[in-house]
Amino acid sequence: MLSRVTHCLVVLATGPMTVLSAQATENDIAPSNANALYQKHCAKCHGKDLTGGNAQSMVDAAWQFGRTDGDLFRNIKFGISAVGMPDYQSALTDTQIRELVDFIKDAQDQLGVERPPIPDELQTRHYDVAVDKWITEGLEVPWSLVFLDDRTALITERPGRLRVVIDGQLHPEAIRDTPQVLADGQCGLLDVAVDPSYADNGWIYLSYGHAIDDEQDRDARVMLRVVRGRVRDHAWVDQQTVFEAPAKSYTNTRIHLGSRMAFDHEGRLLFTIGDRGAMDEAQDPHKPNGKTHRVWPDGTIPDDNPFADGEHGMPSVFTYGNRNSQGLAVHPTTGVIWATEHGPMGGDEVNILRSGKNYGWPLASYGIDYNGTIITENLQLDGTEQPVLYWVPSIAVCGTRFYTGDEFPRWEHNLLVGGLGHEELRRLVVADDRVIHQELMLKNAGRVRDVQCDPSGAVYVVLNKPDVVLKLTNAGQTLRQ
Template identity: 40%
Template sequence: MLTLGLIRCGQKPQESAIEQVTINPELDSATIRSQKLYETYCTGCHGEQMMAFADRTWKHGNTKDSLILSITNGYAEAGMPKWGEVFSDEQITELADYIRTGIEHVEKYGFDEVMLSSDTFQTEQFSFSLDTIVSGMTNPWGMTFLPSGEFLITEKSGTLFLVDGEGNREVVKGTPDVRHDVQGGLLDIILHPDFKDNQWLYISYSDYIIEEGDTLSGTAIDRFTYQDGHLTNPLEIFRGRPYTSAKWHYGSRMAFDEKGYLFFTASDRAHQSANPQDLSNPKGKIHRMYDDGGIPEDNPFFGKKDTIASIYTYGHRNAQGLAFNSVTNEIWSHEHGPRGGDELNLVKKGVNYGWPVISYGINYDGTTFTDKLEQEGMEQPIHYWVPSIAPCGMTFVESDLYPGWKGDILIGSLRFNYLNRCIMDGQKVVGEETLMKNIGRLRNVKQGPDGYIYVAVEDPGYVFRLVPIKE
């Protein structure tokens, strides 16, 4: 049996700090041995998920030789011990190999092309081409489809455009004032299920106030009546008060279910320690309301003391994906982790999704904020991504136009510039396919009433339709 010393990374490797851990080398492969080394020695500083730790800029190099040198000699100024005084040469080599697997996992998203070389793409099942719906925008954040065949597309800077089938744009009047700064602006837009009869649509945005010279903002949702390029009759549906100076994490995706309930995401507003687990605070939650902002009495926290009655689920970070599956009558969401730990979740009544108590990610600066991947009473994600893909927008494929895709989930990647296909088997992700590599920061994806998939890309801003090519 091989005996190893347990020292948390950052401690000086002294004899008194060592606990004895035994591993059977006859049963464990080099990968399992090195994984145990990492879990035993390194998680205190670098987190439970080695691949999240590997997703970084390597100051001292990330080749195998560089890693061996770093592990062996340490960096006292950064608080990293000399592990050469604890590990054998074989253990250091195996640990370097193990970390390299994480680096290679991150590097697989570093596509060779710097721009698209073609507007035709091959998938596992078929080919498709891109039909440009609109160009010349900057950040098309939300989009919806009018019965007339026209589109309504939000520009994050604050303009709502009506776009016809020829790509011609017209500014819609009557939009709310927004705080366009960092992640804030004019965000999602959806139609009421009975839009043909009532002409109602919903817009989410970053509302703001000025207090003592400071600009404070929060997630807001309003209902409007749409007619002939104008928004009228604004009705306040939601305000994520109290507003703060933070310019991040508004969430803001919206969806209706089969009963006409409005679901929407209100993210943690970059205050993870205070908001997501606090039921008296609307932030870091998914909410459910009637179409006029009223609260359903069967909401999980309705009538309970010191709680926000519209809360449907809690423990969320920054959810920028929300979609209704009309086949199964389920609401699904996804949310950004920090460095690692993006999540895909099935939205279930009253459930705590754990942020920030449990997470598969670490802080952006490489430090850890939790040592827990799971805890009783907190839901595990259906699927998670390490490294983070920075998911944004999502839709279920319910159309027959895309062979082999029906029932799957499509999600945009802001970070790696592609469309991600989650291959579904019921409520399980059984595979993934990377589509349209280097298309750009993919902000939104939706299936239109015509059955086609539409994607919105930012900087420069385009909306494309995915048109299958008949063989």
């Protein structure tokens, strides 16, 4: 039942019945076939002039369930049952739904609606939080951020660059000689992680889309690869391969590559690989996709890996049945491994990863396919693990991190999670192996790709669209109900 907490959105969303604004007239919006459809099917809830009524405005640029045309299309076609948005898959054709999406977007344009600015301050339950626009220019699809020390951070950009930030200043040049990546779709330079003994050994780990054909070839086959290296004189040096998948697992799809990396308390490196769109392969421990892997930092296999002998699975596999995990965090005191996983339409998950366990994809899921087909009737299945928490609809859960530091003491060891599609930063309160509360802290500022802390505990939120990094600091303690 914990997952139902997300449904507090209903309270935020469905305000009291409002009388339609008298000033607004239908003439504000050019008549069209789509307008007729809108008036017939939508106006009674979203208002004749689109400015809201029983349900929210369509023209304030604030979207709760995703702002892309694809999000709007799916929300209209399949509805959002949790909040009372009906589905129109039998009442309207796909073409009509597309016309409605265009109609809504055109109405926004005509009214000159801009998305709300990123706030300067957030009011959360325990703190007033100052929001500093830490890096606003010079980044392209920033994917991952990590601190080397209290002054220096590294940021990956998906197109294939590794950047350095010193004292809040983005170095204008990318680090030279980082690996050649295939940057297309969801592939590119993805995660960056720092060795737990970095101060002694200088190792930095990168995960990326590696091609075995010419990267320029549109059909180049690609797969996740993990390397480590050092940064010296602004160049990537000493590179070693930590993980490379067998050549036969490389495919020309550009989706579901994962990937996040994290070190467990024994110093082993965990990393995720998405199912690469081949969902059934997530159940095959011999295939690298749809898995979490666990290796020693030099790539060798820990003896106690569940398939260490290679007989019943790949030696590096740690868990299987994972669709596409893009968040991985190790609890600072318990060492328990938490992962966030993109579900299909509905069914984003938070999982606790345990050696050799099957997380069920695609045999059990709380979601359905993006085209509306049922992937499985099973919400639960014997022999597969249940998520600790799931979101229906999906927030497009991405980077995650346990809060540590002194800036926000009341958030100690809370799990911060980002959502791409729903543009959210959430704080999950974790007790033992459960999530007992969640707070929506930031909404509609951009797609939240990653969340990190610096050594002092300031929180960094890596956004895409806009490609901005926010820094959150304590502007005063409070207690709100």
